[in-house]
Amino acid sequence: MRFLKTLGYLLALPLILVAIWWASTLGETNFFVPTPALLAEAFAETWFGERIFSDVLPSIGRLVVGVASAIIIGIVAGLLIGSVKWLRDLTEPVLEFFRAIPPPVLVPVLMLLMGITDGMKVAVIISGCVWPVLLNTIEGVRAIDGVLSDSAHTYGIHGWARIKYLVLPSAGPQIMAGIRQCLSIGLILMVISEMFASSSGLGFTIVQFQRSFAIPEMWSGIVVLGLIGVALSFIFQWTERRVLRWYHGLREVENAV
Amino acid sequence: MQSETTPGTTPAPAGKTLPGNEAMLSVRNLKKVYKTDGGDIEAVRNLTFDLKAGELACLVGPSGSGKTTLLKCISGLMAPTEGEVLLNGTPVSGPPKKMAVVFQEYGRSLFPWMRVRENVELPLKNQGVPRAERDKLVDDALEAVGLSHVPQSYPWQLSGGMQQRVAIARAVAYQPEVLLMDEPFAAVDAQTRADLEDLIRTVWRKLGVTVLFVTHDIDESVYLGERVIILSSSPTVIQEDLTIDLPDERDQLNTRSLPRFTELRHHVYEQIQLAKQGHSPAAAVQTDSSAGSGAA
Numbered sequence: 001m002r003f004l005k006t007l008g009y010l011l012a013l014p015l016i017l018v019a020i021w022w023a024s025t026l027g028e029t030n031f032f033v034p035t036p037a038l039l040a041e042a043f044a045e046t047w048f049g050e051r052i053f054s055d056v057l058p059s060i061g062r063l064v065v066g067v068a069s070a071i072i073i074g075i076v077a078g079l080l081i082g083s084v085k086w087l088r089d090l091t092e093p094v095l096e097f098f099r100a101i102p103p104p105v106l107v108p109v110l111m112l113l114m115g116i117t118d119g120m121k122v123a124v125i126i127s128g129c130v131w132p133v134l135l136n137t138i139e140g141v142r143a144i145d146g147v148l149s150d151s152a153h154t155y156g157i158h159g160w161a162r163i164k165y166l167v168l169p170s171a172g173p174q175i176m177a178g179i180r181q182c183l184s185i186g187l188i189l190m191v192i193s194e195m196f197a198s199s200s201g202l203g204f205t206i207v208q209f210q211r212s213f214a215i216p217e218m219w220s221g222i223v224v225l226g227l228i229g230v231a232l233s234f235i236f237q238w239t240e241r242r243v244l245r246w247y248h249g250l251r252e253v254e255n256a257v
Numbered sequence: 258m259q260s261e262t263t264p265g266t267t268p269a270p271a272g273k274t275l276p277g278n279e280a281m282l283s284v285r286n287l288k289k290v291y292k293t294d295g296g297d298i299e300a301v302r303n304l305t306f307d308l309k310a311g312e313l314a315c316l317v318g319p320s321g322s323g324k325t326t327l328l329k330c331i332s333g334l335m336a337p338t339e340g341e342v343l344l345n346g347t348p349v350s351g352p353p354k355k356m357a358v359v360f361q362e363y364g365r366s367l368f369p370w371m372r373v374r375e376n377v378e379l380p381l382k383n384q385g386v387p388r389a390e391r392d393k394l395v396d397d398a399l400e401a402v403g404l405s406h407v408p409q410s411y412p413w414q415l416s417g418g419m420q421q422r423v424a425i426a427r428a429v430a431y432q433p434e435v436l437l438m439d440e441p442f443a444a445v446d447a448q449t450r451a452d453l454e455d456l457i458r459t460v461w462r463k464l465g466v467t468v469l470f471v472t473h474d475i476d477e478s479v480y481l482g483e484r485v486i487i488l489s490s491s492p493t494v495i496q497e498d499l500t501i502d503l504p505d506e507r508d509q510l511n512t513r514s515l516p517r518f519t520e521l522r523h524h525v526y527e528q529i530q531l532a533k534q535g536h537s538p539a540a541a542v543q544t545d546s547s548a549g550s551g552a553a
C-alpha cells in the first residue's frame with residue numbers, strides 16, 4: 001500500500017504533463033514538436049539498438065569516469081588543503097580563479113592539447129566537476145567542531161584514524177552537497193564535450209539529428225539525457241540517505257527544539 | 258616570584274607541592290595569556306600545585322577564572338604562555354597517552370555519526386585493544402553510568418545528561434591514569450548527579466586513577482574531593498588549597514550531614530565569595546588557620 005502511494009506520487013505529475021502535451025498536439029502538426037506517440041516510436045527505434053553500444057554507453061562511461069575522478073581528486077585535495085593552514089592560504093586565490101573559468105571554454109583548449117580523444121572528454125568533465133567537491137571539502141574540513149577535535153586529540157586519534165573517524169564524517173554533509181552539484185555539471189559537460197568535432201556520443205548524436213532535421217529523434221535524445229539525469233539523482237539520493245542518516249536525524253532533532 | 262605583589266603582603270599562596278618524584282602531575286608557575294584581535298586576555302596568572310598518584314582533587318573557582326584553560330594546558334591541548342606541566346616528571350607537550358578528558362561542552366564532544374556504543378569503543382579500538390576485552394570494558398562502563406539500555410542510539414537522540422554520561426563512560430572505559438573532568442555534571446538532574454558523584458568515587462577507588470575534577474558546585478567539591486583547590490577570580494592564582502579531612506567512606510546522606518562537612522563547605526563558600534570580590538589571596542592565608550585546618 002505504501003509502495004503504491006509512493007509510486008503514485010512519483011508518476012502522477014509526469015503522466016499529467018504527458019497528457020497535456022498529447023492534448024495540445026492533437027489538432028495541429030508542428031514539424032518541430034512531435035506528438036507523444038511519434039516521439040515514443042522514435043525513441044524505441046533510435047535507442048534500442050546499435051546506438052546503446054556506440055553512443056549511449058560510451059557517453060555514460062566517460063561521465064562516470066569523469067565524475068568519479070573529480071570526486072576522488074576533490075576530496076583528497078580538499079582534505080589536504082583544508083587541514084594545512086599555509087596550503088590553504090596559498091591556494092585559495094588560485095582556486096577561486098580556476099573555479100571562475102566556465103569549463104566549456106576549456107573544450108577547445110583541451111582539444112588542442114590532447115586531441116579529440118576520450119581522455120580529452122573526461123578531462124573536460126573533471127575540470128568542471130572538481131570545483132564544487134574540492135571547495136566544499138575544504139570548507140567542511142575547516143568547520144570541524146573544536147571540542148570534537150580536542151576530544152579526538154586527547155584520545156590519541158591521529159593520522160588516518162582521525163580522517164576516517166572525524167574529518168570525513170564531519171565534512172560529509174558539505175562533501176555530499178558538493179557531489180550533488182558535481183553530478184549536474186558533469187552531465188552538462190558530457191554533452192558539451194561531445195558537441196565539438198566529435199564522431200560519437202549522445203551530444204554528437206543529438207546535434208547530428210538536429211542538423212539532418214530528424215526532429216523526433218532529436219527530442220528522443222533529449223529524453224535520454226533527462227532519464228540519465230533522473231537516474232543519477234536517484235542514485236545520489238539513495239546513497240546520501242545512507243551515508244548521512246545521522247545528519248538528517250540530528251537536523252530533525254535540532255529543528256524540533 | 259611575582260613582581261606585581263605589593264610590598265608588605267605575602268606572595269600568593271601556591272598550592273601544595275610534593276618533593277622530588279612523588280608527584281604524578283605537577284603544575285609549575287603556569288600562566289596563560291590568550292592573544293586575540295581585541296588584545297591580550299590573561300586567563301591564568303600563576304598556578305603551582307602537585308597531584309600525587311591516585312589523588313582526587315576538586316578545582317573550584319568563579320566563572321571565567323580559567324578552569325577550562327588550566328585543564329587544556331594540563332591535557333596538552335594548549336601550550337602555556339609561561340611555566341610548565343609535568344606528568345610523571347616529563348613535560349607535557351601534547352595529549353599524553355594515559356589521560357582522559359571529559360569536556361564541559363558535552364553536546365559537542367561525542368561523535369554524532371556514531372552510536373553510543375561506538376563512541377565509547379572508539380578510543381579503545383584506535384589503541385588496538387582486542388575485541389573481547391574491548392567489549393567488556395565498554396559494557397562495564399555503560400553499565401556503570403546506567404546507560405546499558407541505549408547502546409544503539411545516537412548521541413543526539415539522548416538528553417543532555419545522558420550525553421554527558423556517555424562522555425563519562427568513554428573516559429572510564431579508556432582506563433586512564435589521569436582523568437580530567439570539566440564541570441561534567443552541569444546538565445544532569447539532582448538524583449543522577451548524586452549517583453554520578455558516587456560513581457566517580459567508585460571508579461576512582463577501583464582504578465586508582467588520579468582525578469582533577471572541575472566544578473562550580475561547592476557541596477560537590479567537598480563531597481567528592483580529598484582536596485579542594487580554590488582559584489581566585491581574574492587575575493587567577495590559587496586562593497586556597499584545602500585538604501578535605503572527611504572520612505574516606507562517603508555516602509550522600511551521612512557525609513553531607515556531618516558537622517565537618519558543613520564547616521568545610523562554609524569555608525569554601527567564604528573563600529569563593531572573597532575571590533569574587535577580588536580579595537587578594539594573601540588575606541585568605543589568615544582565615545585559613547581559623548577554619549581550614551581547625552580541629553575536626
Ligand SMILES: Nc1ncnc2c1ncn2[C@@H]1O[C@H](COP(=O)(O)OP(=O)(O)OP(=O)(O)O)[C@@H](O)[C@H]1O
Nearest residue numbers: 291293298299300319320321322323324325326327
Ligand atoms: N580561546 C580563547 N580565546 C580568548 N580568550 C579566551 C579563550 N578561552 C577562554 N578565554 C578567556 O579566558 C578566561 C578564562 O576562561 P575559561 O573558559 O578558562 O574559564 P572557566 O573558569 O572555565 O569558566 P566557566 O566556569 O564559565 O567555564 C575568560 O576570560 C575567557 O574569556
Ligand SMILES: [Mg+2]
Nearest residue numbers: 324325361439
Ligand atoms: Mg570552563
